[in-house]
Amino acid sequence: MTVSTIEFQLRxxxxxWNFAKWLTLPDDGNRxxxxxxxxxxxxxxxxxxxxxVWNLAELVGMPLKRQGIAIGVFSPVGVIMEGADPVQxxxxxxxxxxxxxxxxxxxxxxPDLIAEVLSPSNPSYDLVTKRAAYARAGVPEYxxxxxxTGDVLVLSDPDPTQSDYRQEHIIPGDAELRSPTLPITVSVxxxxxxxxxx
Numbered sequence: 001m002t003v004s005t006i007e008f009q010l011r012x013x014x015x016x017w018n019f020a021k022w023l024t025l026p027d028d029g030n031r032x033x034x035x036x037x038x039x040x041x042x043x044x045x046x047x048x049x050x051x052x053v054w055n056l057a058e059l060v061g062m063p064l065k066r067q068g069i070a071i072g073v074f075s076p077v078g079v080i081m082e083g084a085d086p087v088q089x090x091x092x093x094x095x096x097x098x099x100x101x102x103x104x105x106x107x108x109x110x111p112d113l114i115a116e117v118l119s120p121s122n123p124s125y126d127l128v129t130k131r132a133a134y135a136r137a138g139v140p141e142y143x144x145x146x147x148x149t150g151d152v153l154v155l156s157d158p159d160p161t162q163s164d165y166r167q168e169h170i171i172p173g174d175a176e177l178r179s180p181t182l183p184i185t186v187s188v189x190x191x192x193x194x195x196x197x198x
Contacts, residue, residue, distance in 0.1 A: 019085040078106040081137040091115040115143040132163040
């Protein structure tokens with residue numbers, strides 16, 4: 001998403017949004033998510049954002065799928081977990097042995113890894129709101145891919161009682177990212193590779 005993207009939250013007095021209410025929303029091209037009873041809406045992501053998501057799928061998801069370890073999925077797919085019902089992560093991994101979480105075209109439970117590509121128009125949504133929600137839900141590993149700084153914030157070892165992660169590492173653009181929870185090693189620079197190399 002670009003700086004010009006309009007993102008806002010629709011907050012009711014009681015914060016009563018849930019999955020059932022979410023199902024009644026229009027399919028209008030916007031992304032709607034519910035976190036702790038609050039409805040959040042963001043418009044379509046930018047081309048550059050989607051190329052990074054594609055790179056995640058190609059470089060992280062496809063190798064794990066070929067090995068039969070996990071499947072990588074990118075937005076929009078609804079993920080329904082405690083306190084986040086639903087969210088639509090930019091990218092997620094689900095281990096093959098946990099495929100029973102997939103029902104009716106959605107994921108009912110906690111993915112093994114979630115990655116969000118940071119939006120410059122509203123960084124606090126991924127860095128604060130989703131970070132806390134994913135930690136409370138027990139997401140084992142959360143990546144925040146940061147295009148403006150060319151690095152990846154890797155969070156692991158969630159502490160649901162503190163709504164945060166115990167481990168936090170910034171992996172710079174000239175390094176390899178080694179997942180603390182999955183058999184993944186990927187070049188950070190490759191995640192930011194352009195659609196049409198020069």
